[in-house]
Amino acid sequence: MNKQIKLIDLGEKDYKETWDYQEQLFQSILDVKVANRRENKNDATENYFVFVEHPHVYTLGKSGDVHNMLLNDQQLKEKGATFYKINRGGDITYHGPGQIVGYPILDLENFFTDIHKYLRLLEETMILVLKDYGIESGRSEGETGVWLDAGTPFARKICAMGVRASRWVTMHGFALNVNSDLGYFDNIIPCGIRGKGVTSLNVELGVERVDEDEVRSKILKYFTELFEVQFIK
Template sequence: MNKEINLIDLGNKDYKETWDYQENLFQEIVSIKLQKREFPTLTTPNYFLFVEHPHVYTLGKSGDISNLLLNEIQLAQKGATFYKINRGGDITYHGPGQIVGYPILDLENFFTDIHKYLRLLEETILLTIAEYGLVGTRSEGETGVWLDVGTPFARKICAMGVRASRWVTMHGFALNVNANLGYFDNIIPCGIRGKAVTSMEAELGKKINEEEVKQKITKHFSSLFEATFITQS
């Protein structure tokens, strides 16, 4: 089992370009897995992408388009784009000040349990924000990381949505660090009415160093997955 993960920081990159890049890496891993039937000594690579997207709304395959509250003209006025994509979950927003992480892993290198995978993604974020004094929790039946669950002030700080096929993952999480939360007013986030969205900046009252947050995410991810990151330029 290969527990090395190629870490690639794409910087600020268009959503569709990044999605295509994810698909290429995904197909590379699946292709090697198929070849392994004939050549069992082959190993599959793993990838972890960090990226920040220009303003974009994405709708998961089971999502409801009515959760997008803008028409095409209004989207253009907001400087935002929209894509219907092949991950789980409903609608979400990505934009500047948000750290997006896309692990593209062959889970057969780690464990074959999607539920465990999602819980470890959540745990990675829970441990990361805890280093800033934020007490995150899970919300039953609602993937992601929340604050003050079970109170009238419940709010989501990190959204998650993944796709997995042949035990290969893609898509991932979006942690609101210094994001402009006003863009969430244009959707019903994740299709969940009546619950707010927040960011680390909003909670802590100051701008947060995003590079530092990325370092903490990779530290906790590597520990939880018992993996080693290899930084790619």
């Protein structure tokens, strides 16, 4: 089993271009797995972890409700944002500058074949990162992602998650609000959940800006420990 993960940092990149790139990596792993089964081979599959920051964009998961998007096409243009219906789980979310987005494209047969465990470890990675900044976070029952003050009237999400998996290969991933413009969340019902807020790391810390490179380093540190992997360039 291949426990190495190729780390790819795309910097700032258009959502659709990144989605197409994800699909290429995802399909390349599937192709190896299909060939292994057909030809009775045992070739190793690759794993990838893509960091990216998107321009303003709203994405709606395959099980989402389009009515959770509160802007029409003209209003989207005025906001300088785009909108895509995509093939991950979950409902609607926002991506934009100041948000760290990670797309682990993994063959889970290299690690463990359990999507529930995969999501919980992704959440735990973010919980540990936030703890380093003195922020206590956790899970909200029945709602994927990482929350502050879950189960109280002050519940607010700081990290959204949505994944797709086929033949145990994953794509899409997480979006951690670090220095996000939270006003863009006012244009949607985030994740289809009414009456709960959204926050970001800089707001919780009461600072203008958090070092995003430092946050990315912490994500990789805890992901390495929890998933027992090695990152390579």
